């Protein structure tokens with residue numbers, strides 16, 4: 468499809484090349500693709516490979532092959548996040564200037580052992596142990612060579628964002644959240660808390676990369692699973708802080724296996740490749756995930 472569409476709309480599918488695609492990914496990709504066709508919108512494929520410890524070239528190739536088999540076409544060249552680290556660093560620098568980034572020296576065990584470590588949809592919510600360390604303590608720990616991640620002071624950042632705009636932080640949901648939430652929604656960042664912006668190895672984390680890429684690629688509608696609904700207020704917050712345009716969100720239902728769990732290789736769910744090898748057609752896959 469050409470980059471020029473009359474609608475000015477654009478959506479994307481953004482897999483992480485950490486494994487083979489399964490029917491849940493097919494549902495997500497087809498939902499975005501069908502929406503793009505119905506709305507005369509651009510369809511963009513983006514490879515989210517910031518996690519170099521898990522990303523593998525053969526998974527990327529297998530994902531591209533599966534998506535082509537499903538009948539999708541996408542704009543070239545395909546953006547790989549690993550090729551844009553300098554861009555994300557500029558975003559991090561801006562957040563640092565705003566005074567909303569702090570170093571976190573905690574290990575996983577420190578976080579698990581913290582007296583108050585509430586759980587969110589994505590596991591433990593960071594209890595804020597390093598949020599108020601003095602500059603002296605931070606400098607000493609850095610001088611001792613203790614590795615540190617960089618986190619967003621989310622409550623402070625939200626306060627700044629709301630003062631900058633003069634409005635409460637909200638986002639636009641054109642799909643539904645896990646509890647049927649839709650329309651203009653208040654952005655509740657408490658379910659994600661002080662998420663990591665740069666990991667201890669210096670790699671910029673998913674949350675910053677995703678909002679910068681969506682803006683850079685002109686994405687007007689972010690279509691993705693309800694598993695990321697909880698992260699959307701945080702993404703909206705980063706968009707305001709970085710002065711990026713606001714996309715609308717379309718969160719879709721998740722495809723569950725017979726036991727009611729999300730399909731995943733570790734639970735033995737069949738991959739798209741397995742299903743193809745079993746002789747399933749694209750129509751069979753569409754019917755399997757409940758798309759007409």
Ligand code: GLU
Pocket residue numbers: 481482483515677690691692695
């Ligand atoms: N790369 C993410 C994943 O594979 C998706 C991110 C998004 O759609 O915003 O789960």
